Amino acid sequence: MKIESFFAGKWHAGRGNGQTLRNPVNQEVLGHVDATGIDVVGAFADARKAGVASLADLSFQQRGAILKSVADVLVKNRDRYNTIARLNSGNTARDASVDIDGGIGVLKFYARLAERLGSSKAILEPGQDLLAKEPAFFARHFWHTRPGVALQVNAYNFPSWGMWEKIAVALVAGVPSITKPASSTALLSYEMMRDVVAAFVLPEGSVALICGAGGPLIGCLTAMDSLAFTGSAQTALGLRGELNVLASGPRVTVETDSLNATIIGPDVQRDSAVFELAVSEIVKALSVKAGQFCTNIRRILVPEAVLPALQEAVAQKLTGLVVGDPADPDVKVGPLVNTKQRDTAIGGIEALSAEAKLVAGGTRPQSISEADWSRGAFVAPTLLRCDNPEKASSVHSIEVFGPCATLMPYRSLADVTSLAAAGGGSLVASVFSNDSKATAQIATGLAPWHGRLLLIDEEVGKNHTGHAIVMPQCVHGGPGRAGGGEEQGSLRALRFHMQRTAVQASASFLGGLGSEYAEITL
Ligand code: NAP
Secondary structure, eight states: OEEOEEETTEEEOOSSOOEEEEOTTTOOEEEEEOOTTOOHHHHHHHIIIIIHHHHHTSOHHHHHHHHHHHHHHHHHTHHHHHHHHHHHHOOOHHHHHHHHHHHHHHHHHHHHHHHHHTTOSEEEOSOOEEOSSSTTOEEEEEEEEOSSOEEEEOOTTOTTHHHHHHHHHHHHHTOOEEEEOOGGGHHHHHHHHHHHHHTTOSOTTSEEEOOSOOGGGGGGOOTTOEEEEESOHHHHHHHHTOHHHHHHOOEEEEEOOOOOEEEEOTTOOTTSHHHHHHHHHHHHHTTGGGGOOTTOOOEEEEETTTHHHHHHHHHHHHHTOOBBOTTSTTOSBOOOSSHHHHHHHHHHHHHHTTTSEEEEOOSSOSOOBTSOTTTSOOOOOEEEEOSOTTTOSHHHHOOOOSSEEEEEEESSHHHHHHHHHTTSSEEEEEEEOSOHHHHHHHHHHHGGGEEEEEEEOTTTGGGSOOSSOOOTTSEEOOSGGGOSOOEESGGGGGGGGEEEEEEEEOHHHHHHHGGGEEEOOO
């Protein structure tokens, strides 16, 4: 099977052999993805002309209705997508749901938000500022759609959610998308897009899909375009530094890897409810999607006195996790996406082992259900302990993109901020504590270094959505090493695709414009 690209109303096959897609359990070949010779200039031209025009004709409400129709198409085919996610990404049913239902959920969420914006096509911020002594000259701030193309480059771990969360926001804003999934897991993005295209629910030119190596795409960006990149910090560095990006000035937002921390509060005692909540979240981090979440817990900061108990409790739960072929319903930890990622993760664990002791796991799982270690991309859920995190460096800098996290003791609340910040800026941190004063102090220290904070006490209990899960209501992104970008966050996400303009004019002119705009604070 050859995975193709879609733009200008047609499917296009690459001219080369491209990359082979395999089942990470047994290396069975699933297809080939290739973009050699694909006319990406033509894809941009169609998006600029047909896509910009067709979306400009639609109100926010109409764009929302399109997202709802896309979600409906995906819901109908959900079972097939689960199978693809298992075969191409090694997902268990739970892993697949995070990606597939997460993608459908974000489409429905933005459909509802757009519906509420009604028949307008642009946004007016509430309030006006008087600019002169006489009440005759005022300023108001407007947001208008940028007449460009949103290029969206995604990581391999979320071929559904990563694609739809970006398309959803751009489409509400009225900007056509060119989406590029990571090659290794492009099958799910491709099959989903095939279904959506066949259902004729997308306006002409509003969404294009490029499958295969994306090198020439960046060179097509111009001033009104944008690049939303999700992936490794290393790739991001190259793309941000491209001459065309620097010279033409498209908007760029970047979501990369980070060394997210969870913090066990100073009040937490062994076997308390909050202790159990923390254990459960750490075990999830070491099992769901085989740890391949950019937002996953990588560092566990624990008061020195509680560390042995936490270590024991987590290690004990890890022994009960079945690793293997996700076709077996008892399996809780599937393989990594491919053997290259497995070898990189194992290399990372070895590097961390120079500074940290292995507590559980390591490399090869003790037993693998229904699969063979030599052919499968399996990594055992791995827990390490670093006793001197203040002096260590690799535990704060190497992201093992798999089921791996490191325990580290802290001695004072001041240590918490400095240890968490040693990650150089992260997507998310969580705090498990019933001591609201300590939590507030920790959160104040962590906030500038993080895009999101999850604060769990007994009152929240099991009702929280999880450390790793990105909710569309909340901004996603983090400073520094995490890329410095921002996505999602309800309507805040529209800012990326719209231009805010201060308009200085008379009160009657400004007042006369109001009815054409949705009046909200972005
Ligand atoms: P990656 O190797 O950096 O690739 C990311 C994407 O960039 C892929 O689609 C890749 O395409 C594309 N790409 C590479 N070079 C390109 C170029 N010159 N022009 C255009 N596109 C190019 O990352 P990955 O291995 O897929 O993902 C794992 C990493 O992503 C982890 O470090 C993880 O933490 C991070 N991640 C971050 C987030 C977040 O929201 N912050 C979410 C998920 C993952 P090909 O696949 O075709 O090479």
